[in-house]
Amino acid sequence: MNKKYKLKPGRHQFAPRSPAIHTNDNLADEDAEWYLQRYPHIASLFEANTVEETQPNITDEKSVKSQQQIGVIENNNEDLFTTNQTFGILNYDLDNAYPQRMLELVAGSPTAKDCWNKRAKFIGGNGFEEPDLGKRVVNTKGLTLAKLLKAVAADKALFTGFGIHVNYNANYKIASVNYVKFEDIRMGDTDDPTTAGKFALYSDWGRKTWKNIMRSKITFLDTYDPNLQTVKKQVLAAGGWDKYRGQLFYFNPEVDDYPLIEADSVWEDFETEAGIKIFNNREVTTGFLPSTMLFMRSRREEADNSRPDDSDLPYANVPSQLEKDLGSFQGAKSAQKIIVIEYEDENSKPEFKPYSIQNNDKLFETTEKSVEARIIKGFSVPKDLINPESSSGLTNGGEKKEAIREFNDNTAPDRLELSETFAEIFSNFYTDINPAGNWNILQVPATIADDVAGIKAGASINQLLLADIPAENKVATLIYAYGFKQAEAEAMCLVS
Helix, strand or coil: CCCCCCECCCCECCCCCCCCCECCCCCCHHHHHHHHHHCHHHHHHECCCCCCCCCCCCCCCCCHHHHHHCCCCCCCHHHHCCEECCCCEECCCCCCCHHHHHHHHHHCCHHHHHHHHHHHHHHHCCCECCCCHHHCECCCCCCEHHHHHHHHHHHHHHHCCEEEEEEECCCCCEEEEEEECHHHEEEECCCCCCCCCEEEECCCCCCCCCCCCCHHHCEEEEECCCCHHHHHHHHHHHCCCCCCCCEEEEECCCCCCCCCCCCHHHHHHHHHHHHHHHHHHHHHHCCCCCCEEEEEECCHHHCCCCCCCCCCCCCCCCCCHHHHHHHHHCCCCCCCCEEEEEECCCCCCCEEEECCCCCCHHHHHHHHHHHHHHHHHHCCCCHHHHCHHHCCCCCCCHHHHHHHHHHHHHHHHHHHHHHHHHHHHHCCECCCCCCCCCCCECCCCCHHHHHHHHHHHHHHHHHHHHCCCCHHHHHHHHHHCCCCCHHHHHHHHHHC
16 A cells, blocks of 8 residues: 655654654554644655645744745645545645634733733623623523623734524524534535535644544534525435534625635734743742752663553653652643763763853843733734733823723724624524614723722822822822823812
């Protein structure tokens, strides 16, 4: 049998810190494909031409779309969403795991996570304008309109799109509405008549739980179309109501393509911020131990290298007790703060010698600030909503109120799109869930900034205005200490 992937002679290590156990005899093509997707660097372990003919040229984890944006590769739609005939879908980037990668990166970056939460909050706004509308239940699982709004707002805030599953009753009216995670959705292969015009739902496209994607667990749903004749045809094609799985309302700002996340242009900064966080954690868990070299006489005989399976792992060693003790001494996170150097001279006395390394404190501080600023800009969130303490220091709430107004304006189109989506879907609901027909979403009130201001500075300002000092001094204090404008400060002092 001809193999698609041929390893070079010998045993090879694929995953970092794993044993070298892979050979050409025990590696199946299916496994090789999975490992190459996970660890692109192992391509050099395969014989020439075998990987190049079958693997896309992925130089790093950056998405194809991102590479096109910066001119790394030519902008060609055929490369953007390649057909995956195995699963009957269009891949979401070359590895079909773009949303999963972005979620991991955002989860590791505190600033990105905060920006995502802020966008979601403003897109979802202050709930529906119609009183008590958010409490209405839309399926048998107890999902309310308020929870559905919050869920789709979160997806739209990051992915700029969202998905809603609907199913019908025998009267061809929508009987249940369910939220679908955007990262679980893939477009059907337009060249495959069995999947064209459909969407594939699967909970593990990123292969975190299972090494292989199981076609039998992929659910295909028809595209949203409440037309009575369309639903009838779909039910007949499915084999009856008991086998009909419903439709998917797929909101996508792109035309026949997958969308990028809101801040795709700065995704590398998510990774950078996560790396800084890990560096700081490592320093703390090792007690800020200085890097040290230990020079000592060779003691290899202490290591117990006898293993029942050392024929399979010829290079595996069991550390000596000394090495174990040194490992424990370095902290829970192996920070490689101590390097052991052995030599044969018995007359030499073991000694510790610290070796200097570059002081990264200032470098990391500067990098952290610039990375944070770029992430905030990438999400288009006013900086006063993310880190008000690092802005001008105003305490009257003026800047935050202005930031809230600005962001409400910026996210108004998003709220309108959600309102129109809810109006469309629930116009076909089996019951009149919203008799008023008002699906408007309230914006976030700017008055919350006034509350913060009162807590921070209200008492102090009142004491200042009541103090027996010249009005000019009061005005100057209000301007320079509390951030009021000249006209505002003068008006306050005049009233007092």
